[in-house]
Amino acid sequence: MRCHLCLNISWHPLCKNCLNTILIPNPTKRILKNGLVVYSSYRYEDIKNLLHKKHTYHGAKIFAQLTKHALLPLVKTFTCKDVYSLPIDDHTRSGYSHSAIIAQELRKYIKPLFGKLRAKNRIRYSGKSLHVREQNTRDFMITCKENLDVILIDDIVTTGNTLCEASSTCKAHNLNVLFALTLANTQK
Numbered sequence: 001m002r003c004h005l006c007l008n009i010s011w012h013p014l015c016k017n018c019l020n021t022i023l024i025p026n027p028t029k030r031i032l033k034n035g036l037v038v039y040s041s042y043r044y045e046d047i048k049n050l051l052h053k054k055h056t057y058h059g060a061k062i063f064a065q066l067t068k069h070a071l072l073p074l075v076k077t078f079t080c081k082d083v084y085s086l087p088i089d090d091h092t093r094s095g096y097s098h099s100a101i102i103a104q105e106l107r108k109y110i111k112p113l114f115g116k117l118r119a120k121n122r123i124r125y126s127g128k129s130l131h132v133r134e135q136n137t138r139d140f141m142i143t144c145k146e147n148l149d150v151i152l153i154d155d156i157v158t159t160g161n162t163l164c165e166a167s168s169t170c171k172a173h174n175l176n177v178l179f180a181l182t183l184a185n186t187q188k
C-alpha cells in the first residue's frame with residue numbers, strides 16, 4: 001500500500017519516515033476543571049487530517065499505529081501495576097471503536113476493561129456547539145468491579161466534559177481514576 005501522508009510505498013498506512021519526521025509525538029499534560037489530568041500524544045491540529053479517516057478500515061490501522069508510536073512510549077514511563085484501562089464508550093458505532101483500539105495497543109502495560117464504561121446518550125458531539133455539548137451529558141453506565149485503579153482512555157480531548165463526566169461516574173462507582181490518556185488534545 002502507499003503511505004497516507006507521503007504516498008511512498010509502505011507496509012503500513014503510515015511509513016517509518018513519516019512517523020519519525022512529521023509525526024514526532026508532541027505530548028501535553030492538561031488539567032481539567034475537576035482536577036483530572038489528561039496526557040495526550042499530539043496536538044489535534046497536527047494529526048487532524050489523519051483522524052478524519054478514523055471511520056475507515058485504514059483509519060483503524062492508523063489509530064493503532066499512532067498509539068504504538070506516540071502513546072505507548074509515554075505509558076512505558078508510568079508504573080502501571082494492577083492498573084486497568086477503561087476505554088470511554090468503546091461502542092463500535094461505525095465499525096471501529098477508537099478508544100478500544102487505543103486500549104488494545106496499550107494492553108501489555110495496562111489491562112483493558114472493554115465494554116465497561118458505556119454512554120447511554122450517544123449524541124455525536126463532532127461539530128456541535130459547546131452549548132449543545134453541555135446540554136447533552138453522556139449519562140455513563142459502569143459495569144466493572146469496584147475498588148480498582150483505572151486510567152480513562154479516549155481518542156481526543158476537546159472541552160474535557162466527557163472525561164470529567166466519565167471520571168465522576170467512576171468515582172461514584174468506587175473506582176480510583178489515576179488520570180486519562182488521549183491520542184490528541186485540541187487545546188492550543
Ligand SMILES: [Zn+2]
Nearest residue numbers: 003006015018
Ligand atoms: Zn510516509
